[in-house]
Amino acid sequence: MTTSLTNQDALQLVVAVHRLIRSLRQSSSVRRLQPTQLLVLAELASKGPMRIGEIAVRALCSQPTATTVVTGLESGGLVRRESDPADGRATIVELTVLGRDTVLSLAHGEAELLSERLSRLSAEEREALRCATPLLRRLADPAPR
Numbered sequence: 001m002t003t004s005l006t007n008q009d010a011l012q013l014v015v016a017v018h019r020l021i022r023s024l025r026q027s028s029s030v031r032r033l034q035p036t037q038l039l040v041l042a043e044l045a046s047k048g049p050m051r052i053g054e055i056a057v058r059a060l061c062s063q064p065t066a067t068t069v070v071t072g073l074e075s076g077g078l079v080r081r082e083s084d085p086a087d088g089r090a091t092i093v094e095l096t097v098l099g100r101d102t103v104l105s106l107a108h109g110e111a112e113l114l115s116e117r118l119s120r121l122s123a124e125e126r127e128a129l130r131c132a133t134p135l136l137r138r139l140a141d142p143a144p145r
Contacts, residue, residue: 017136024110036061036069038106041078041095045103049094051084060142078102 025032033041039059044050047058056066070093073079078099084090095103118126 024113027113033102033106034069036065037073037078038103040066040069040073041099041103042107044079044093044095045100049082049092051090051092055093073099 021035036059040055043055043058050058052066052070053063055070056063059066059069061069070079070081074081074093076098077096079093080096081091081093084092118129121129
């Protein structure tokens with residue numbers, strides 16, 4: 001049996017994912033961050049220190065936007081800029097302890113809210129979502145495989 005998805009199906013998935021993320025963030029009582037700020041912190045947490053250009057690529061934004069985001073995060077004490085040991089003219093951005101704690105707090109807070117909502121689903125529905133998680137990660141990667 002072949003199942004094809006239409007553009008309308010894809011649109012409905014995009015809207016549903018956006019609404020889910022938005023509702024989790026609005027319901028969360030932990031520190032609020034803009035989506036790009038959260039993406040930058042999450043990338044730094046998972047990949048380690050990196051230059052602004054790499055941040056822009058990973059956060060799917062322009063380099064000027066990445067610079068603005070990093071400046072805001074830096075003023076909040078969530079990241080710091082250091083000289084790049086490989087090239088003294090360049091800087092790298094790294095998480096501070098507060099930045100790492102913030103990412104973990106946000107992730108745990110949103111995960112707890114989602115867990116509560118998942119408990120309202122049937123066992124079959126929860127299993128379907130668990131199986132969909134790796135697929136959603138693949139879809140989130142802009143690089144074709």
